[in-house]
Amino acid sequence: MPDETLSPRGGGAGADPLAWEGPAVGLLDLDAFFASVEQLDHPEWRGRPVIVGGSPDRRGVVSTASYEARRYGVHSAMPSATARRLCPDAIWTRGNFARYREMSARVMGILGDETPLVEQVSIDEAFFDVTPGRFSRESPLSICRRVQERVAELGVTCSIGVGVNKTVAKIASEREKPRGLTAVLPGTERAFLAPLPVAAMSGVGPATQERLRRMGIRTLGELSRADALELERVFGVLGPRMALRAAGLERSAVMEAAAPEEVKSVSNERTFSEDLTEADQIRAGIAHVSEMVGRRLRRKGLRGHTVTLKVKYDAAHARTAQRSLGAPTDDERVFGRVAQSLLDELWSPGMRVRLLGVGVSGFDDGREVQMSLFAGEGEGAGDRDRSALGRACDALRERFGDGAVGYGRDLRFSGSTSDTAPMHKDL
Structure with a gap:
């Protein structure tokens, strides 16, 4: 493990890293987290370039690359096709987000053993407060070394930055990776930055x-x-x-863990391996994505008033359109039809479509349920029957897998969408 770096180097003549006075905020960043977990779970992959992400042949995107792959220039959010050209011998995996969450929770538990002030900001990052005298008289650096050692015992590694505020801690955590420990001593922030x-x-x-x-x-x-x-x-x-x-003068406090924020929207997107060019293809694609959103809504017990359609034409250009419903719904046959009706605002014949996204929001805006302005939006007996059918399909998929039941329209998209797993770093 590299020696910890006092920034600026040495922290000044005669500086004693143990004599820390004032606030001490740490930022723990797990090193190449998804790829590191894969190498932990597959010992034969250790020391080899590993890329977690979607297929290069289906417009996939890199989620995380191991340090062995990064030496070839591969990085997160890079198109998988580019990554394959840079590192043709890499091991590819779509990853296992449930496994990453499990490992992340264990790391956060280690931080929680040291201080009650832990603020997780993503699946692989968290701020923590180790101000001397607040919860312990121990040196912040001693605590950070112990955290690193305990994380390493799990089979992954982390880098830590320590400073008087979050900005300094975050920047310090990036200075020495992997397994770095960079401390910016109080009073040296401006020179470091x-x-x-x-x-x-x-x-x-x-x-x-x-x-x-x-x-x-x-x-x-x-x-x-x-x-x-x-x-x-x-x-x-x-x-x-x-x-x-x-200038290093920001004042920022680490917030105690709070209850999860209220869900504001539920959405899904699909990137297609070949552009969609025909109206019936695109409308079928909207229905396909809407079904996934409906399933997530029902799983969360949510119904929304507002529908958003997103159309991406190429890697750099996208537009969205939105419409409010007269009554909240979790039924993709209802909000999916509205999403399809929004297509005319975003697309005209001759345009190519690379990605489609559908979102539902407005879960609790205080409105009373009212009669719908759109045909078919009301929750009549037929709609209730269709909602029941949707829930029955959900139950079959939960028990037997996503492929257990589906619609004919979904067959045309089998194998034609990007297989990048939804492994964003949000919690």
Whole structure:
């Protein structure tokens, strides 16, 4: 394991990393998490390039690449076809999200043994508070070393950054990977941050980077010294906040674990291995995706008022349209028809469709159920019968697998959609 790095290197003459005074916020980041779990579960894959993601032949996307694959230039969110060209000998797997959740929960349990203030921000990342004297008089670095050792005992590794706030901790966690421990001692934040590019700070995407570049700002040090009024003119209230973060002066507290947030929407998307070009193909695709959304709604016990259709034409261009229903529903035959009716707003003959998405939201907006303005939207006896049929199909799929029952329209999409598993890093 690499030695922990005190940033700036050495933390200043005579600095004692054990004599930490003031807030201490850590950010734990699991190293190449999905791929590391796969190598743990498949010992014969250790030391070899492993890519978790969808098939290169079906417009898949890389979810995670092992460090062996990253040496070839493979990274998350890269098209699988590109990754295959860069690393033709990689081992590919769609992955097992249930297994990743299980391992993530065990890691979070280790953090919980050290401090009650653990704020999980994704399946492989969490902030934690180890301020001396708050819950323990032990050095933050000693606690972090112990966390790393216990995580390693599970068969995966993590990198940790420690600083006086979340921004510093997050950036520090990226300095030494894998298995890094980087501590930015109190009082050294500005010197640590100043030489780094603005892209090192979370929330500064390509568009913001370009606007800062036009202002002559390329490093966090330059951002920290920028005129606050000019930043506010260009970025609004976020401008001065960016400068504060770039100077290491952000005040951020780790929040205790809270109850899961209320679900605001349920949606599904499908990328097609070949573009859809005909109206009947596209409408069948909408129905196909709507069925998956209906199943998820019923599983969560939710009914929504608002339907959204998303159409993506190529890798860079997409549009959405939305319509409200007169009554909440979880029936794909109801909201699916409305989604199909939205197609005319987003598509015309001759256009190619790469991806379709359907979403349902507005689960509890205080509206009373009313008579529908759209034919077939009401929850009459026929609709109740169809809802019952949907629930019966759900039960069969739960017991015998997704392929146990389906509709004729789904056959045309068998093997023609991207097989990238839904392994986003959200919780």
